[in-house]
Amino acid sequence: MSTIAVAGGGIGGLASALALAARGHDVVVCERSPEFTELGAGIQLAPNGMHALDRLGLAEAVGRIAVPVGELRFMDGVTGEHVVAMPLDRRYRDRFRNAYVVVHRGELYRLLLDACRSHARIELRASHAVVGYTHEADAVRVSLADGASLGADALIGADGLHSAVRAQLVGDGAPRNAGITVYRSIVPMERVPSELRHTSVTWWAGPGRHFVHYPIAGGRYLNLAPSAENAPAETFSGVSVPASEVLGEFGALCESARRLLELGADWKAWVLVDREPVDGWTDGRVALLGDAAHPMLHYAAQGACMALEDAVVLGDLLDCPPGWFAARLGRYNAVRRERTARVHRLARDSIALWHAADAAAEARNKALSAMSSSDLYDFVAWLHGTREFAGPPSVTPAVPDPAENSVYTLGGRLDPTETPSRTPPRSPRHVAAGSPASARSAGTYTLGGWLEPAEDPQPATPPRSRRNPAAGSPAPPRNAGTKESPKPL
Ligand SMILES: Cc1cc2nc3c(=O)[nH]c(=O)nc-3n(C[C@H](O)[C@H](O)[C@H](O)COP(=O)(O)OP(=O)(O)OC[C@H]3O[C@@H](n4cnc5c(N)ncnc54)[C@H](O)[C@@H]3O)c2cc1C
Numbered sequence: 001m002s003t004i005a006v007a008g009g010g011i012g013g014l015a016s017a018l019a020l021a022a023r024g025h026d027v028v029v030c031e032r033s034p035e036f037t038e039l040g041a042g043i044q045l046a047p048n049g050m051h052a053l054d055r056l057g058l059a060e061a062v063g064r065i066a067v068p069v070g071e072l073r074f075m076d077g078v079t080g081e082h083v084v085a086m087p088l089d090r091r092y093r094d095r096f097r098n099a100y101v102v103v104h105r106g107e108l109y110r111l112l113l114d115a116c117r118s119h120a121r122i123e124l125r126a127s128h129a130v131v132g133y134t135h136e137a138d139a140v141r142v143s144l145a146d147g148a149s150l151g152a153d154a155l156i157g158a159d160g161l162h163s164a165v166r167a168q169l170v171g172d173g174a175p176r177n178a179g180i181t182v183y184r185s186i187v188p189m190e191r192v193p194s195e196l197r198h199t200s201v202t203w204w205a206g207p208g209r210h211f212v213h214y215p216i217a218g219g220r221y222l223n224l225a226p227s228a229e230n231a232p233a234e235t236f237s238g239v240s241v242p243a244s245e246v247l248g249e250f251g252a253l254c255e256s257a258r259r260l261l262e263l264g265a266d267w268k269a270w271v272l273v274d275r276e277p278v279d280g281w282t283d284g285r286v287a288l289l290g291d292a293a294h295p296m297l298h299y300a301a302q303g304a305c306m307a308l309e310d311a312v313v314l315g316d317l318l319d320c321p322p323g324w325f326a327a328r329l330g331r332y333n334a335v336r337r338e339r340t341a342r343v344h345r346l347a348r349d350s351i352a353l354w355h356a357a358d359a360a361a362e363a364r365n366k367a368l369s370a371m372s373s374s375d376l377y378d379f380v381a382w383l384h385g386t387r388e389f390a391g392p393p394s395v396t397p398a399v400p401d402p403a404e405n406s407v408y409t410l411g412g413r414l415d416p417t418e419t420p421s422r423t424p425p426r427s428p429r430h431v432a433a434g435s436p437a438s439a440r441s442a443g444t445y446t447l448g449g450w451l452e453p454a455e456d457p458q459p460a461t462p463p464r465s466r467r468n469p470a471a472g473s474p475a476p477p478r479n480a481g482t483k484e485s486p487k488p489l
Contacts, residue, residue, distance in 0.1 A: 001026060002322040005142045005152035007130035008159035009036045012290025012307030014112040016156050018056050019315025021121040028150065029116065030128035030142070032159070038109035039238065041184050042216035042223035044069070044201060045108075046384045047098035049305030054098075055312045061111045066101035067215050070199035076365055077204030077211060080254035084368040085200070086376040095377055096385045102201065104217045108304075130159060132168050133286055138322070140285045153322040154285040154329065156314065158307070161273065163292035169283045175273035177235050178297060180351070182227040182272055183246045185264035189215065192222050196260055201301075204257040205364075207357030211250060211257050224264050226250050227272070229355060235271040243267055272297055274348070277341035280333065287329040289314060294340040299350040302343045302383065309389035310336055335390035343383065 002025050006013045009031030017027040045053070045066070053059050071085040086092070088100045116122045129145035133155050142150040157165025161175055189197065201214040211226035228249040246267050250258065275295050281288040290307030313336060317328040356364050 002153040002325075003028060003151075004154045004156060004318070005030060005130075005140075005150055006156045006158055007142070007165050008032070008157070008163070008290075008292065009113075009124060009126075010038065010158060010160055010290065010307075011109060011112060011304045012160075012292075012311060013156070013158035014109075014116050015052070015056055015308050015311035016158055016289055016314055017116050017122045018058075018112070018119065019311045020156075020318060021116075021119050022057075023315055023319045024121070025153075025318065026121050026123070028123045028125060028152065030130050030144065030150070031124065031126050032129035032145075034127050036113055036124055036126060038105055041105060041186050041225070042102050042214060043105045043108060043304055044214070044301040045101050045103060046302065046305055046380075047093075047096040047100060048384055048386055048389070049302075049308050050098040050101065051387045052305065052308035052312045052389065055315075056115075056308070058111055058115060061115075062101070062103065062108065065107040065111070065218070066099070066103050067217075067219050068199070069100045069102055069201050069214065071201075072100075073198065073200040073202045074368060075202060075204045075257075076361065077206035077209075077253045077257050078361070080256055081365065083205075083365045084371055084376070086380070087373050091373065092377060095381075097387070100384070102214045102216050102223070104221075107217065129164070130155075130157075131164050133165065135284055154287070154318070154325045157286065157288045157292045158290050160291045161295045163288065165286065166288055166292050169286060169288060170278055170280070172275060172278065175235070175275050175295060177232070178272040178274060179231045180227050180229050180272040180297075181232050181249075181269050182225060182298070183241065183249075183264075183267050183269050185224045185246075185267045186216070187222045187224060187260075187263045187265070189220055189222055191263055193259070196256060197222075203354060204253055205354045205356070205361070206250070206253050206257075207361070208355050209250060209252075210354040211253060211261065213260060222260070222263075224260065226261060229351075232271045235273055237270050238268050239270075241267050241269045245269075274344065277337070277344050279337050281337070282326075282329045282333045284326045285329065287314070287332060293336075294344055296340075296344040297347040297350075299354070300343050300347040300383070302347070306340050306343060309339075313389050339389070346383070 004020050004025045004027050006017050006020075006027060006029045009029045013029055013031070017029050020027050045062070050059060050062070053062050069088050071087045071089075073085040074083045075081065076083055093099055113124075116124060130142055131145050132143045134141045134143070136151070139151055139153060140155045142152060142155050144150065155165065157163050157169065159165055166172075197215075199215065199219075201212065204211040209226065209228040211224070213222055213224050215221065216223045226246065226249070230249060243262075243264060246264060247258070247261060250261055253261070273295070274297050277294060281293045287293075289310045291303060293310065294306060296303055296306075310332075314332050317332045318325060320328055353364060
């Protein structure tokens with residue numbers, strides 16, 4: 001029987017513990033904090049994240065805590081204009097075979113934690129900070145901050161943005177300060193005026209800033225998350241800030257957006273950081289997962305979904321004897337890097353789209369407002385629609401699979417010809433991910449992908465003037481005749 005150590009008890013660490021234990025491995029999760037807990041507010045789960053939770057046996061439980069989202073609604077935050085909305089109705093669910101939901105982060109974490117606690121093969125160790133690892137013959141030794149160590153057949157570094165395992169494995173220093181501060185607050189729904197309540201995830205886009213909100217905790221609260229490009233000199237995380245600072249940053253937004261922001265209290269602020277994608281996340285029997293492997297800005301609302309996908313693929317691939325672990329981890333790295341790097345780029349590219357000003361904002365609104373629901377579905381299909389989390393078939397493995405003639409499937413594969421491992425190469429080369437450069441330069445950026453010039457749509461109605469913004473409630477959705485309208489809460 002094999003033992004796998006997991007550094008970090010966040011969403012990614014606990015999900016991988018479940019996926020690995022389901023394959024018959026004993027799993028020891030080492031969490032630095034004195035208790036297993038997760039702070040924070042809401043989290044969006046697109047169908048791909050829900051598929052992953054399905055695979056971890058948690059879909060039903062998540063369904064009980066999730067708030068289905070009526071649409072993804074994009075507003076011009078200055079003029080108050082309703083630009084476009086992607087309905088998340090039956091057509092969306094039929095196409096992507098799952099719902100788009102929002103959950104309270106603490107509630108999602110609690111489900112993962114309870115599932116780990118009740119699994120006989122999973123041991124959770126709090127106050128166990130991992131500081132590094134050394135390779136041993138057919139094993140890895142995990143070093144802890146208190147000087148103790150732990151022997152394991154493999155180590156999964158799921159220790160987040162400031163990962164100690166990554167520091168040793170990749171060695172790319174501190175994360176990059178993105179120059180953006182995100183503020184977060186949760187408001188009881190009874191305090192939200194009825195005309196401002198929606199089951200949507202709503203973006204208010206403004207120059208150099210935007211504001212996202214959505215209901216969480218069964219609709220009992222509204223999660224507010226405005227962010228501003230205000231060039232913080234230093235990074236910080238979860239720091240309390242006065243409401244006046246938040247309102248000052250978003251004073252240029254229209255009345256409806258400001259009315260919602262004025263409801264916020266106990267604001268906390270984070271400086272956004274990410275890292276450049278790298279193509280090497282493994283070192284023999286050691287691999288990174290989740291934010292430790294591919295930390296991205298949260299603007300694609302996919303970091304946790306990617307960690308859940310990672311966990312599912314990892315579990316499928318490590319359905320094998322320990323002698324194959326190194327090769328299988330190399331395979332995991334190879335099949336996950338392109339997809340995660342593409343999401344990383346989408347998150348960064350969102351800044352230009354959401355924070356556009358003046359003529360660029362008008363051009364954005366014109367292009368987006370002309371998109372049909374089908375156009376929008378097509379653009380997110382690669383991200384929301386897949387159940388194959390192992391990337392495009394063109395991905396070149398970092399190392400050959402031990403079973404050269406067998407085919408990788410999500411259900412795992414055991415081929416009797418498999419032979420034990422070889423160590424995959426370590427390379428922090430940056431990945432050129434996402435759409436090909438030629439497609440990007442020729443196309444137009446949209447909410448979820450690239451619009452080819454041939455499609456070049458015209459707007460259904462001209463946008464309202466930015467010089468004479470109509471404050472107050474936004475206009476009704478343009479496509480009201482073809483989608484379910486968001487229901488009031
Ligand atoms: C504002 C914001 C909004 C977001 N919204 C969404 C969203 O809507 N949808 C979505 O999918 N994603 C979202 N994300 C991204 C998502 O939160 C992260 O990608 C996800 O939580 C990463 O999980 P993780 O387990 O990899 O890392 P983490 O959650 O960072 O967990 C790492 C764990 O490791 C522990 N640890 C750290 N160092 C050590 C060590 N040396 N030894 C042992 N333990 C250690 C930490 O204490 C922590 O418990 C958002 C992120 C932000 C900042």
